[in-house]
Amino acid sequence: MAVNAKILGAEVIDKVPGGSFFLAKTEDLFNWAKSSSLWPLTFGLACCAIEMMVTGGSHYDIDRFGSGVFRASPRQCDVMIISGTICIKMKDSIKRLYDQMPEPKYVIAMGNCAISGGIFYHDSYSVVKGAEAVGIPVDVFVAGCPPRPENLLHGIIKLQEKINSTKAKKA
Amino acid sequence: MDITAIIQSLVEKFPGVIIDQSADRVTLTKEAVLPVFEFLKNGPAACVSLHGVTAVDRKETVEVVYHVHSFQHRVMLTVKVILPNDNLNVPSLTSLWGAADWMEREVFDLFGVRFEGHPDMRRILNPENWTGHPLRKDFQMDGVVPRPVK
Amino acid sequence: MDFQELIINMGPQHPSTHGVLFLQLKLDGEVIVDCQPNIGYLHRSIEKIAENRSLVQFMPFTDRLDYIASMNNNLGFCLAAEKLLSITASPRAQYLRVIVAELNRVASHLLAISTFAQDLGAYATPLFYALRDREKIIQIFDQICGQRLTYNYLRLGGVSRDLPLGIDQRIKDFIAYQRQTLPEYHDLLTGNVIFCARSKHIGVLHKDTAINYGVTGPNLRASGVAWDLRKDEPYLMYDKFDFNVVTGAAGDSWDRYDVRMREIEESLKIIEQALGGLPEGDPVVKVNKVFRLNGEAYMRTENPRGELGFYIVGDGGPLPYRLKVRSPSFSNLSVLATMIKGMNISDAVCVLGSLDIVMGEIDR
Numbered sequence: 247m248a249v250n251a252k253i254l255g256a257e258v259i260d261k262v263p264g265g266s267f268f269l270a271k272t273e274d275l276f277n278w279a280k281s282s283s284l285w286p287l288t289f290g291l292a293c294c295a296i297e298m299m300v301t302g303g304s305h306y307d308i309d310r311f312g313s314g315v316f317r318a319s320p321r322q323c324d325v326m327i328i329s330g331t332i333c334i335k336m337k338d339s340i341k342r343l344y345d346q347m348p349e350p351k352y353v354i355a356m357g358n359c360a361i362s363g364g365i366f367y368h369d370s371y372s373v374v375k376g377a378e379a380v381g382i383p384v385d386v387f388v389a390g391c392p393p394r395p396e397n398l399l400h401g402i403i404k405l406q407e408k409i410n411s412t413k414a415k416k417a
Numbered sequence: 418m419d420i421t422a423i424i425q426s427l428v429e430k431f432p433g434v435i436i437d438q439s440a441d442r443v444t445l446t447k448e449a450v451l452p453v454f455e456f457l458k459n460g461p462a463a464c465v466s467l468h469g470v471t472a473v474d475r476k477e478t479v480e481v482v483y484h485v486h487s488f489q490h491r492v493m494l495t496v497k498v499i500l501p502n503d504n505l506n507v508p509s510l511t512s513l514w515g516a517a518d519w520m521e522r523e524v525f526d527l528f529g530v531r532f533e534g535h536p537d538m539r540r541i542l543n544p545e546n547w548t549g550h551p552l553r554k555d556f557q558m559d560g561v562v563p564r565p566v567k
Numbered sequence: 568m569d570f571q572e573l574i575i576n577m578g579p580q581h582p583s584t585h586g587v588l589f590l591q592l593k594l595d596g597e598v599i600v601d602c603q604p605n606i607g608y609l610h611r612s613i614e615k616i617a618e619n620r621s622l623v624q625f626m627p628f629t630d631r632l633d634y635i636a637s638m639n640n641n642l643g644f645c646l647a648a649e650k651l652l653s654i655t656a657s658p659r660a661q662y663l664r665v666i667v668a669e670l671n672r673v674a675s676h677l678l679a680i681s682t683f684a685q686d687l688g689a690y691a692t693p694l695f696y697a698l699r700d701r702e703k704i705i706q707i708f709d710q711i712c713g714q715r716l717t718y719n720y721l722r723l724g725g726v727s728r729d730l731p732l733g734i735d736q737r738i739k740d741f742i743a744y745q746r747q748t749l750p751e752y753h754d755l756l757t758g759n760v761i762f763c764a765r766s767k768h769i770g771v772l773h774k775d776t777a778i779n780y781g782v783t784g785p786n787l788r789a790s791g792v793a794w795d796l797r798k799d800e801p802y803l804m805y806d807k808f809d810f811n812v813v814t815g816a817a818g819d820s821w822d823r824y825d826v827r828m829r830e831i832e833e834s835l836k837i838i839e840q841a842l843g844g845l846p847e848g849d850p851v852v853k854v855n856k857v858f859r860l861n862g863e864a865y866m867r868t869e870n871p872r873g874e875l876g877f878y879i880v881g882d883g884g885p886l887p888y889r890l891k892v893r894s895p896s897f898s899n900l901s902v903l904a905t906m907i908k909g910m911n912i913s914d915a916v917c918v919l920g921s922l923d924i925v926m927g928e929i930d931r
Contacts, residue, residue, distance in 0.1 A: 288582045292609055292927055293634035293716060295586070296678075300705075303698030318582040333930075335544045336587055336608040339579050365627065368564035369619045370612045371551050372543065392716050465778050468867075469893040473880055482878070484865060484893070488778075488794055495865065516781035519901040527614070542607035542930060551615055552889075564619055 273413060280324070280350060281312075281409040284402065287323040288316040289343065291330025294357040294392040298329045301395040311402050320346040325405065327398070328382070331359035331366055332374040344382050352409070353377065354401050355384040358391045365391060420492045423462045430456060442495035450498060450508045454485070457496075458513055463489040467510065470520035472528040474554045475499075479528055481507055500530065509535040527552040570595060575912070579608045583686040583916045586926030588900075590915070597911050602904040609930040617890035622648045622723065622858065622879075625890070630717035632892060633928040635678055636871045638671035638708075640928075641721040646802055647866035647877035648723055652858055659848040660725035661803045665841045666738070667711065667720060669834040673745065674704040675871035676785075676827040676834075679923040683824060684756055686920035687765045693755055700748055703741050710734055725851025735842055742835050752828065766820040770906050770918035773818060780905070781898035784873025786922055789826040790818035796869040808840045820921035827923070857885055872896050872923060894928035 290298060302308045302316060317323050320343045332340060344353070355377045358364030361384075363375040377384050385408060388401035418426075420441050427443060428435055434449035445453055457464040464485040473480040483496040498507055509532035510517035521532040522541040529550035532538060540547060549556055578589040587608035593601035613632065617625050629644040630637040642664055649656065656664070681697030705715050710731055712720040720727055756762050772782065777790045787794060795812040797805040813829040815822030860881025867876035873895025882888040899922050907915045 287580075289580055290586060292586070292611075293631055296634060296716060299694075300698060300702070303702075304695040305698060305702045320580075331609065331611050333608060333610055335610065336579060339608070343580055365631070366611050366616070368562050369616045371556070371558050371561050371615060372610050372612045394715060467781055468874070469781075469876060469878070469891070471878060471891040471893075473889045482891075484876070484878075488792070491799055493865070493867075514781070515776070515779045515905070516898055516901065519897065520781075523897075540607075542610040544607070551612065 274410075277410045277412060281406040283315075284311075284313045284325045284352065284405065285315045285317050285323050286313055287320055287326045287343065287347070288318045289326065289329070291328065291332065291336070292359065294329035294360070297392045297395055298327055298356065298398065301398045306395040306399065308399065308402070311399065311406070313402055320344075321348060323347050324350070325352045325354060325402075326382075327354045327356050328360040328377050328384075329356040329392075331364070332377060332380060334372050334374060337374050337380045340377075341380055341382065352385045352405055353382055354386045354388060354398075354405060356388045356398060356401070357393055358389060360384075361387050361389065418461060418490045418492075420494060423457075423464075423487075423490070423492065423494060426461065427453065427456070430460075436499075437497075441493070442497060444497040444499060447498055447500065447507055450510075451512075453496070454483075454510055454513055457485055457494070462494075463487045464492075464494060465489075467514040467516045467520070468493065470510075470517060470524055472524050472530055472552075474528060474552065476554055477502055479505055479530060481524065481530055483510075505530045506533055507531075508533050511535055526550070529553065572600065577915075583920060585682065585919070585924055588919075588924070588926055588929075590919075592912065592915065594912060597913075599907050599910050599912055599915060602907050602915070604900060604904055606900070606926070607930050609926045611931065613931045614890055614892065617887055619886060621885050622860075622887065625887075626721070627717065627719045630719055631927060632894065632931065633870065633872065633875070633896070633925045634716060635925055636671050636675040637716065637718045638667045638720060639675075639868065639870045640875065641718065642668050642803075643866065643868040643870065643875040644877050645721045645723060646868060647864055647879055650866045651860060651862065651864035651879050651881065652723070652854075654724050654852070654854055656725050657849050657852045658804075658846045659729075660850050660852070662841050662845045663726050663730065663850060664721060665803055665805065665808075666838055666845075667708070667718075667726075669837045669841070670704050670707065670738070672834045672871045673831050673838075674701045676831050677701045679871070680752070680756070680824055680827050683820075683920040683923065684762065686916050687762060689756070689759075689762065693752070696748070696751060696755065700745060703744065707734065707737055707741060710737070722851055724854040725849070727851075729850040735845070738838065738842060742839055745831070745835060749828070749831065757825070757828065763821060765914075765917055766824060766921065768817070768819050769914050770820045770910070770921060771818050772902065772906060776902065776905065777818070780902035782873070782902055783895050783898065784870065785813075785826045785830060786823055786873065786899055788813060789815035789822040791816060796867060796874060802866075802868060804841070805837075807844070808837045810834075810836050820917050823921040823923075859883055859885065860887060867893065870895055872925065872928075873899060875928075892928070892931055894931065896924040896926075896929045900924050900929055 366373040386401045386405045437444035464487040466486045468484040468486045481498045526540040573594045575592045578584045579587040589605040591603040629640040677697040681693040684693040774790045793812045810833045863880040865878045867874045876893030878891040880889040
């Protein structure tokens with residue numbers, strides 16, 4: 247958000263005489279672009295998917311954070327919200343979906359099941375113990391069973407902060 | 418026709434096949450499964466809906482439990498078939514009900530009961546390359562974390 | 568001419584399979600020759616877990632079976648357990664159960680019709696209308712039991728806590744509001760030319776086929792069978808309320824939509840009557856903390872998706888020896904392959920959406 251103000255703020259433009267162009271570091275500019283339009287994958291697994299839908303709906307309006315464009319194809323997505331229990335039969339599909347997403351890609355593990363298996367951790371023969379057990383690196387964990395929509399929005403803001411604080415790699 | 422009358426009609430029509438009976442359930446011999454269900458469906462009981470097929474693992478035996486339901490008489494009848502562990506075969510009801518297809522596949526997947534005459538006896542819930550039948554009491558698998566008991 | 572069969576994999580990640588359903592479609596041009604549904608991608612071994620949990624501990628798992636109608640799942644399990652243990656809930660609890668179950672039915676049907684409309688290409692607008700109205704119900708539940716989706720509100724012998732102060736007025740306000748906003752859905756969808764063209768005469772489910780495949784609930788009623796457990800085998804206090812069993816005529820996708828729309832009105836009627844006749848008293852009767860489960864019990868209730876049955880077998884110990892969930896969506900989905908054979912591929916999505924399935928209770 248800070249980058250947003252720096253680029254679009256009036257004080258930056260005013261300092262440049264005669265032209266309407268901006269001055270910014272490239273890494274800030276790229277981070278700002280990445281974090282402000284995180285397109286999620288339309289990928290509901292279980293209960294949490296309903297709360298994800300509600301977050302995208304009229305009351306909570308995920309669009310305020312630039313994440314409202316749910317895409318059906320992983321090739322058009324930036325962030326994968328793993329919303330629900332990962333089962334043995336499903337884990338290969340999830341990994342493949344993650345592999346199909348273009349870089350830079352981020353993962354939000356929504357709900358206890360995607361974090362560790364949650365309520366199905368004990369005694370279950372078919373539930374994988376979380377997204378990281380499948381080999382998907384998770385950026386933000388959102389706890390809850392299911393998390394409230396506010397929690398998911400908080401997770402998205404945290405992810406934006408994380409993206410904004412990354413430094414560009416030296417070539 | 419209430420539930421007692423339906424059970425009574427079964428006893429009269431099929432002497433000797435009903436091993437056990439109580440207020441709302443009967444236990445059959447395996448050979449009688451198809452004719453009894455055909456009679457229940459097309460006979461005066463009009464149990465036109467197969468509500469569920471499931472099983473209970475009793476360690477030495479496996480009980481296959483059917484629930485049939487009649488809209489006309491508003492009754493639900495429980496029918497049981499007891500199978501010995503070394504011969505888990507029972508006639509399939511797919512010729513009578515389409516609903517039996519998936520329900521029997523589920524019982525096969527979870528208990529290993531084979532339904533003879535089923536057109537497509539595959540696993541339904543677990544992956545095809547899975548081994549074992551998870552709802553059997555002797556099922557064991559690596560990676561299952563038992564709940565800590567105080 | 569040369570014909571070539573084409574196999575299309577739909578799912579497990581697909582925006583209109585309502586979860587993780589995998590359909591293998593064999594196509595001849597655009598016509599579906601064969602359909603092979605594959606389920607089990609959300610198989611969470613709930614029935615195995617149940618064998619290691621006491622009845623009270625298992626209650627939260629029923630929330631996660633059909634996560635759109637958690638209250639109704641709580642109710643179904645509670646009634647089955649109470650039947651096994653011969654417990655009768657207090658009169659106030661029975662009324663409270665009716666109120667929350669019917670509120671959840673409204674919420675579930677709202678989501679069903681709006682996602683159905685979205686599957687037909689009415690992108691987002693009906694869904695946003697429905698989420699707006701559903702949010703009001705969710706906030707009422709939030710106030711009653713502190714959760715938005717997985718309520719865990721019912722207990723053996725009653726409910727976990729009484730209604731908070733002032734909630735009855737809020738529910739009454741909601742009923743008035745919902746009655747006002749229902750015509751908006753009719754304006755948007757019911758008579759909409761595109762919506763009718765996409766859903767009328769599509770996916771006709773004949774009465775006999777429906778019964779043969781064990782289809783229940785609104786899908787069965789849309790095919791013209793007037794069967795509703797609330798009316799025909801009344802549990803709780805449903806025989807005291809005045810409501811109609813809604814049926815359709817043709818059994819096509821539009822009828823399944825229409826039955827749900829009209830059931831919302833009936834549910835609102837039931838909530839209104841239950842609120843009016845809510846008796847005073849304890850919301851829960853005193854029951855033992857530890858039970859010995861003996862014998863077996865089968866109880867079915869009318870879920871928003873159909874007949875939900877719980878079959879509990881005990882062996883004298885505190886844990887169920889076997890617990891079977893008979894889920895309505897499982898049977899409702901098993902009929903899909905026969906319904907969509909010979910149809911265009913674009914109509915498969917329409918039929919699937921109109922059946923209103925929830926993968927959580929299919930795979931369990």
